[in-house]
Amino acid sequence: MAIFDDNRFCKRFGLTTPIALAPMAFASGSELTAACARAGALGLLGGGYGDAQWTAREYSIASQMLSADNQAHARLGCGFITWRMAENREALDLLLEREQAPAALMLSFGDPTPFAKDITDRGIPLICQIQSMDQLPQAVDAGASVIVAQGVEGGGHGYSANEGRSTFTFVPEIADWLSQNAPEVMLLAAGGVADGRGLAAALMLGADGVLLGSRLWATRESLAADQAIEAAVQASGDDTARSLVFDVLREKQWPPEYHARCLRNAIHRAWEDRFDELKQAPEDARAAYREGVETHDYSRAHVTVGQGVGLINSNAKAEDIIAEIDAEARALLR
Amino acid sequence: MAIFDDNRFCKRFGLTTPIALAPMAFASGSELTAACARAGALGLLGGGYGDAQWTAREYSIASQMLSADNQAHARLGCGFITWRMAENREALDLLLEREQAPAALMLSFGDPTPFAKDITDRGIPLICQIQSMDQLPQAVDAGASVIVAQGVEGGGHGYSANEGRSTFTFVPEIADWLSQNAPEVMLLAAGGVADGRGLAAALMLGADGVLLGSRLWATRESLAADQAIEAAVQASGDDTARSLVFDVLREKQWPPEYHARCLRNAIHRAWEDRFDELKQAPEDARAAYREGVETHDYSRAHVTVGQGVGLINSNAKAEDIIAEIDAEARALLR
Numbered sequence: 001m002a003i004f005d006d007n008r009f010c011k012r013f014g015l016t017t018p019i020a021l022a023p024m025a026f027a028s029g030s031e032l033t034a035a036c037a038r039a040g041a042l043g044l045l046g047g048g049y050g051d052a053q054w055t056a057r058e059y060s061i062a063s064q065m066l067s068a069d070n071q072a073h074a075r076l077g078c079g080f081i082t083w084r085m086a087e088n089r090e091a092l093d094l095l096l097e098r099e100q101a102p103a104a105l106m107l108s109f110g111d112p113t114p115f116a117k118d119i120t121d122r123g124i125p126l127i128c129q130i131q132s133m134d135q136l137p138q139a140v141d142a143g144a145s146v147i148v149a150q151g152v153e154g155g156g157h158g159y160s161a162n163e164g165r166s167t168f169t170f171v172p173e174i175a176d177w178l179s180q181n182a183p184e185v186m187l188l189a190a191g192g193v194a195d196g197r198g199l200a201a202a203l204m205l206g207a208d209g210v211l212l213g214s215r216l217w218a219t220r221e222s223l224a225a226d227q228a229i230e231a232a233v234q235a236s237g238d239d240t241a242r243s244l245v246f247d248v249l250r251e252k253q254w255p256p257e258y259h260a261r262c263l264r265n266a267i268h269r270a271w272e273d274r275f276d277e278l279k280q281a282p283e284d285a286r287a288a289y290r291e292g293v294e295t296h297d298y299s300r301a302h303v304t305v306g307q308g309v310g311l312i313n314s315n316a317k318a319e320d321i322i323a324e325i326d327a328e329a330r331a332l333l334r
Numbered sequence: 335m336a337i338f339d340d341n342r343f344c345k346r347f348g349l350t351t352p353i354a355l356a357p358m359a360f361a362s363g364s365e366l367t368a369a370c371a372r373a374g375a376l377g378l379l380g381g382g383y384g385d386a387q388w389t390a391r392e393y394s395i396a397s398q399m400l401s402a403d404n405q406a407h408a409r410l411g412c413g414f415i416t417w418r419m420a421e422n423r424e425a426l427d428l429l430l431e432r433e434q435a436p437a438a439l440m441l442s443f444g445d446p447t448p449f450a451k452d453i454t455d456r457g458i459p460l461i462c463q464i465q466s467m468d469q470l471p472q473a474v475d476a477g478a479s480v481i482v483a484q485g486v487e488g489g490g491h492g493y494s495a496n497e498g499r500s501t502f503t504f505v506p507e508i509a510d511w512l513s514q515n516a517p518e519v520m521l522l523a524a525g526g527v528a529d530g531r532g533l534a535a536a537l538m539l540g541a542d543g544v545l546l547g548s549r550l551w552a553t554r555e556s557l558a559a560d561q562a563i564e565a566a567v568q569a570s571g572d573d574t575a576r577s578l579v580f581d582v583l584r585e586k587q588w589p590p591e592y593h594a595r596c597l598r599n600a601i602h603r604a605w606e607d608r609f610d611e612l613k614q615a616p617e618d619a620r621a622a623y624r625e626g627v628e629t630h631d632y633s634r635a636h637v638t639v640g641q642g643v644g645l646i647n648s649n650a651k652a653e654d655i656i657a658e659i660d661a662e663a664r665a666l667l668r
Contacts, residue, residue: 133572133644153500161495162575166487166641167502168526168535169571173644175531192502197509201502201535204666237503238467241496307500310467310507332538 003330009146009186009208012125013103014074016040017326018209019199020127020188021216021318023079023106024156024304025049030061032221032318037066037075039322041212044106044127045078049252052090059095059102077103079127081157082110083255089115096122104146109157109258116142129190129211131159136174140182148211149174151191152242153261155214155306158191160259161242167191168205175206194308196328203333214305215325219318227296228303229315231263235303237310239264245271246302248282249289263303267292337664343480343520343542346459347437348408350374351660352543353533354461354522355550355652357413357440358490358638359383364395366555366652371400371409373656375546378440378461379412383586386424393429393436411437413461415491416444417589423449430456438480443491443592450476463524463545465493470508474516482545483508485525486576487595489548489640492525494593495576501525502539509540528642530662537667548639549659553652561630562637563649565597569637571644573598579605580636582616583623597637601626 004010009018019041021028025048037043045062047055059078066073078095085092085107095102096118105119108129119126120143128139129148139147149171152164159165171189178185189202190211202210216222218229241264247254249267254260262268267289271278278285292300305312338344343352353375355362359382371377379396381389393412400407412429419426419441429436430452439453442463453460454477462473463482473481483505486498493499505523512519523536524545536544550556552563575598581588583601588594596602601623605612612619626634639646 133570151500151502153503161498162577164495165571166485166500166526168485168500168532169487169528169641169644172529172531173571176645192500194503195506197506197539198502200538204534204538205531236467237499237507243496307503310503311510 003333007208009188012145012186013042014071015042017322018203019322019325020044020209020211022190022211022213023047024213024217025081027217027222027224027304029223030058030065032216032219032223033058033076034062034065034072035219035221035318036216036322037062037072038069039319040326041075041322042103043076044104045076047078047080047091048084049081050084050088050091052088052094055091056094059098063100073100075103077105079106079108082107082112082115085115086110096124106148108148108150110255112139112142112144116144131164133173133177136177140178140185144185146186146188147174147178148188148190149207151189153307154191155217155240155261155309156304157254157258157260158242159257163257164242167193167202171202171205171207191306192308194311196325196330196332198308199325199329200332203329212325214308215312215321216318217305218312218315219321220315221318225296226315228298228301231265231298231303232305232309232312233315235263235305235309237307240305240307240309241268241272243268243272243275245275245278248278249286250302251286260304261306263298263305263309265303266299337667341542343522346479346520347376348405349376351656352537353656353659354378354543354545356524356545356547357381358547358551359415361551361556361558361638363557364392364399366550366553366557367392367410368396368399368406369553369555369652370550370656371396371406372403373653374660375409375656376437377410378438379410381412381414381425382418383415384418384422384425386422386428389425390428393432397434407434409437411439413440413442416441416446416449419449420444430458440482442482442484444589446473446476446478450478465498467507467511470511474512474519478519480520480522481508481512482522482524483541485523487641488525489551489574489595489643490638491588491592491594492576493591497591498576501527501536505536505539505541525640526642528645530659530664530666532642533659533663534666537663546659548642549646549655550652551639552646552649553655554649555652559630560649562632562635565599565632565637566639566643566646567649569597569639569643571641574639574641574643575602575606577602577606577609579609579612582612583620584636585620594638595640597632597639597643599637600633
């Protein structure tokens with residue numbers, strides 16, 4: 001224990017290890033979120049695109065699952081896609097109105113300012129994920145208690161490969177800025193952290209902890225399909241790409257600066273160099289994609305993982321993954 | 335000292351700190367290389383594009399500078415761009431024929447196989463830099479003693495932003511492969527390491543040491559112009575881009591998979607979205623670029639640095655930079 005006893009991220013959120021579950025849409029449901037909270041990590045439900053009914057239901061289920069364990073229950077929070085909240089904030093409002101406030105609410109991908117005060121006025125810690133240095137003052141001014149530095153190696157949405165920052169330099173550069181301008185604000189590394197080496201490295205770079213995506217996506221409690229996880233287990237970190245291909249196939253309208261990293265499977269390879277063609281006439285490709293999703297054919301459906309996928313060799317229980325990462329990091333830091 | 339006493343990279347090359355100077359073309363000349371070797375690091379002269387006369391002269395000067403210090407002299411080596419050696423290997427041959435063999439020879443950007451045996455047969459350690467997992471077996475089979483994992487956040491040439499790996503996941507994935515397949519082969523992290531936090535993090539991720547580029551590029555002994563270094567000191571890590579723009583402006587013919595990361599200055603911004611136009615009619619832009627180089631106007635000339643540039647706040651002596659990084663890493667690892 002001693003090694004993380006003084007960790008301020010653990011102290012602030014009552015964690016036994018400085019890990020937060022990334023609020024991954026379509027992966028971080030009630031089961032995974034509750035499992036992470038029970039394992040001593042911060043459990044952030046994947047509020048994602050803001051389906052109010054889904055979010056309220058899954059949050060309630062997670063809350064019930066944790067009701068017998070006050071410490072674990074106090075680690076339950078949720079994350080949202082900010083630009084979707086700007087279109088429809090019902091899901092956020094439902095969580096703000098709960099009798100027992102969430103442990104934290106996280107906003108990513110857009111200006112947090114319009115929602116921040118409603119969160120922080122209720123005493124709920126605000127976590128803001130950023131992709132570039134120029135987003136940092138905005139997040140701190142909005143009242144963020146925690147900044148998440150999202151490196152471009154991570155899975156799912158983030159800045160494009162051309163515009164994005166890598167975790168390795170982004171974390172220390174933010175740490176320097178925070179230590180000069182807002183030393184009370186904490187920092188998590190996201191993007192590429194998939195084992196205890198990554199947690200230890202993130203702490204060396206100046207982070208207070210890590211936000212884990214892909215590694216917790218590939219767990220029994222995740223909403224990801226077993227076949228998708230199997231495809232990820234087989235993949236190397238070379239086998240991903242960041243693009244807009246799957247957003248066109250899935251009919252998601254993200255702001256143009258955000259691309260998504262997924263496995264670079266057959267359907268991605270087929271369209272990545274013919275992207276304009278795909279945008280102009282997406283119907284056939286969308287039909288193939290939908291069939292891939294329905295039949296769990298992950299040469300045609302998307303598998304949302306980052307470059308850390310090369311470090312993922314099993315579909316295991318979230319509790320075991322967190323214990324393993326924690327133990328490996330402690331051994332390295334001792 | 336104790337912390338790096340058991341470091342096998344230090345032991346093998348007689349170093350006092352697990353740092354190698356990146357053999358940066360047009361930066362790592364005799365002065366910088368000798369300064370790094372004297373400071374306890376591995377000094378790799380930037381043989382770059384393979385100008386035999388330049389390489390032989392600068393190597394001889396560095397050798398003379400170190401002649402009074404056997405330990406430092408034993409840390410003198412050189413690095414080359416592999417695809418250029420395939421066109422003209424005279425510079426390599428001149429170093430192979432030297433009476434006192436180089437401490438190491440490094441090859442990057444291409445298949446090392448045609449040159450590897452000539453190096454290893456002389457007992458010279460071969461260092462191979464790679465950009466993807468699929469290059470790893472080739473480098474190990476060629477007889478590499480050291481693999482350099484080059485993350486896409488680094489400065490200068492490497493894989494494109496879309497194809498490249500980030501240091502944070504690339505290092506541990508290579509470490510895992512080596513531990514199973516070639517445990518005697520050592521591993522350095524390159525790309526994004528610019529301070530003691532980066533060195534400590536690289537070691538946590540499974541590297542034996544680091545290859546330092548940008549941070550040593552921005553030193554008094556570097557061949558980089560003071561005005562270019564000043565532009566780098568002012569920049570944030572957000573201010574770089576990886577592209578082919580400067581290769582067209584400089585008339586360098588790199589294989590298509592390699593792009594270069596430089597400051598995203600005015601001339602880069604002017605052409606990055608009109609790249610086909612630039613390729614078709616580059617004359618005016620080249621004239622502007624050349625004038626930028628001649629007048630030290632770094633809004634028009636290139637400044638070759640990686641995303642770690644946001645961690646570089648001074649133009650200092652290489653010796654002081656290495657001592658500072660070493661001390662910071664030791665303090666973190668203690």
